[in-house]
Amino acid sequence: MNSKMTALLLALISAVAFIVVPAGQTVDSGIQTVTDSTEYTVSADNAEGTPTAENSDSNISTQAPAETTTAVQTTKPEGVAEETTAPVDEDLVNHTGATAEKTDAPMGTAVQQHGQLSVKGANIVDMHGENFQLKGMSTLGVAIYPEYISKECFAKFRDYGVNCIRLAMYTQGENNSYIGNEYQNKELVDKGVQYCTELGMYVIIDWHILSDGNPHQYKSQSMEFFDEMSAKYKDYPNVLYEICNEPNGCSWNDVKSYADAVIPVIRKNDPDSIVIVGTPTYSQDIHEAAKNPLTQENVVYAMHFYAASHQFLKDRMSEYYNKGMPILISEFGTCDYTGNGGNNLQETRAWLELCDKYDIGYINWNMSHRNESSACFYQGTSPEHWNESNLREGAKFVLDWIKNH
Template sequence: MGDVENKNVKIAGTTPVERYGALSVKGNQLVDRNGNAVALRGVSTHGLSWYPQYVNQESFRFMRDEWGIEVVRLAMYTAEENGYCVGDDDNRQMLKDVIHKGVLAAADLGLYVIIDWHILSDGNPNQNKEQSLAFFKESSKRYQEYDNVIYEICNEPNGDVDWPEIKAYADEVIPVIRQNDEDAIILVGTPTWSQEVDKAQVDPITGYDNLMYVLHFYADTHREELRSKLKLAHDGGRPIFVSEFGICDASGSGAVNVEEADKWIELLESHSISYIAWNLSNKEETSAFFKVSCTKTTDYDCDDLSESAKWFIQMK
């Protein structure tokens, strides 16, 4: 809150992890090793079951050096085709291997990395809670010595689920992570596809440090009403992390809305709130960063990129 000094200044010639060190939460703000405000800027993969090729060290290095990214989000779907909770053991192992590859690549390059339990069609995180508990127990043990790893425990709760159910889920998952990693940042999704951060504002999770609440937006759908919810929650003392956003509509398609996107970024940067763009894929949709014709997995040039990617890069 007001006692956090904003010194989120990039130092030339250093990696993000070298600049900021182990992150923590102070009041309503993500802070670096010295207690200075940090707003990470990054990109999210699409589903690791479908687009694992973008998880590679060369791609991460290119995006760090050319696009200025500081964090990569590894989106592991849970209930969609070949999702972690519906595929067989071989598929689950493949997904864990891709995550491990991404964590190692990020660590080598000094990037932060988010391990994202990407619920979607399984809108209530309690639906696959037992698998979530086992996954985060294993992952937090495996990465307990990595200062760059962030855990996102439920991507977008939706449908007939409200904050008390999400909070109850979080109250079971968080201790599992904390048994192995006392300090890692943990991101908690909020109701209605991670839009109702105002509900977490009035009924926060207590008893744990380094928690943040997730807000997602798509600029052509979510406008001033959702920005007001973000401001209400943040001004009320809740640390917010935008772990996914797009500049089109909420379907991931449609036209880009640069005017509304710029309003969002202005708000986020004025409050030192981290934001991660969706998505690294060549899927035929507006939010995908690469044209369908692009088969590269690094060394991208302007002709390979969508409007969404070009907009994101010009903010560097």
């Protein structure tokens, strides 16, 4: 390039700079930025930083001041996390504690019709103040049979009139229990909640203690778990929390002190959801809880029965319901207390008739193909493609009851 051409190019560059840059400003080697007065807030569900309400877009002029240039901000305010380019699994909700993106319940579904549930006297009521019965199925450990955390499977249960899925998450004692496998279990719980939400079904997040009979054994882990879950699902009207499945080998005072620690963690994030609290002796001793009840609102007490073993508990349930105690049968079986053995369908009928009389909800155990009487399915059943021929005797009886009542 000769000297004349070089001089001409330099002159053109100078002219462009003179036109673009306002008087009194200089050109530097980077992109010029302007400082705006918008304050940024950073929270778990707002990692990118958005304007505060005091400086919302409706109060900010879109007209740039005279003699200034409006440029793209090239750096984030201090403390705001950088964006990540890591791939996102669209089927999962993230586990950062952020509020999950809520899907509105489909028209005509239980959640769309009944909305947020609460406790009034001895009953669960819907958003209209009318008694509402949860009628559901429970998983057998979300990580033991993860294939049953399936939208298609849940939808087939919904076709029978099931309006609730209980996501039983073993804390210890079974393969892939929560302690030591936290991330896997949270993934499956999140999938289950999302599928139920998309289907307009209620869902119970169950801290499924069993072999760890005293809930205090993993109290700190429980508090962390329910803090994360309640922060994530605080805006979901279909989510309920069960904080201790079947306390055993401990007293009601042990359970109550545990509940008094865990419930405030949930209430801090989600003040309106129902919390289900287990009772001593594998959630049979509701009478012990009645002597010194919890003081928090929207709490129900869990009672469990297995029809071939626990006929005597019907009178107990009737007595304490009529005394004003809110009760949920958050687990029951048609067989004996081992989850196996012969079914007693006559006694199951008597239990379900009593529950229907009082509008007490009930959740059947269990959604799996384990080789036992309490399992819903015969072995080899596809979670997505089952039909009535795949159902064991007990499950068929319960689902027919729900469908016709």
